[in-house]
Amino acid sequence: MAAHEELLQTALRERGLRVTPDRLHVFRLLEASPLPLSIPALVEEIHDTGMNQTTVYRILELFTAMGVVHPVLIGHGSVGYELIPPFRHHHHHLVCIGCNEVIDLYNCQLEHRLDEIVKPYQYKILYHDIEIHGLCPKCQAKEAEDPGPSAH
Amino acid sequence: MAAHEELLQTALRERGLRVTPDRLHVFRLLEASPLPLSIPALVEEIHDTGMNQTTVYRILELFTAMGVVHPVLIGHGSVGYELIPPFRHHHHHLVCIGCNEVIDLYNCQLEHRLDEIVKPYQYKILYHDIEIHGLCPKCQAKEAEDPGPSAH
């Protein structure tokens, strides 16, 4: 069994919660996905496994409260969920606003700088998100030939 | 009239769109709010002005497409909207996961570093979001006396 999955089992048992097939299944879907998954996307994925969609909502609420996942913005103002450390490597996102492609960025070396910025507020920092938005090479080319996206 | 509002009017007219009382009203609400506003919050605000809630949705969709606002995560996985440069000063968020307090951080000095990180991907960067999550001093104290938030 994967090391991350054992971590999840431990985290659940420590709280007196149960390791169930549904919870493991949702965890594996998140682990297998290169991108954050929205709840509707997860519901879609589990649709033919017999798992109820209410269960998906409850599992994500639980995972969020446990610090297993956290919400991030994906695409046009919708919310997705992804695993966070120690359940997954720390990383950030580079998002194309043209085609919604998402690239994971590892090697974030900004922690020290962020600590400095936040010091005056006496917050205890738990985690941070960075999302960089722009146009991927393909969409830059598309924009160059098109007249550009007029509103509406 | 505020300089930012003139910018909005210019941006609208450049696209052959109209400057309407409703659009100005939504813009002013966003400008007056220290925090990002969710659509339901905006709908609440305009409820007794006679403006229809459908209009709020359409205006936010338009403002997003125009680059006047962008979505950010606020609180527990919900989405809010806020003005972005040149309609507002560039800034980031420090969010308390205990009480959902949001503090604006100005003086972001990370642009250069982000450029370096992203260089290999040949993206054209348009903007970035940074959200730092943690516990405010008050919630740290609360956690110290409480047994801490068990799941569920």
Add this chain to the structure above:
DNA sequence: GTAGCTGCAAAGGCTTTGCATCTGG
């Protein structure tokens, strides 16, 4: 005058909730 904007009302999704049933430890 006319393209564009808004109001209204209905439809369609998404999310939450209560309760009965089932199950992991």
Add this chain to the structure above:
DNA sequence: CCAGATGCAAAGCCTTTGCAGCTAC
């Protein structure tokens, strides 16, 4: 065995859509 988890179904939101009437320019 029993606290905890899930399924089901209904209810309550949130969001989108089509069309008729209104307004900025």
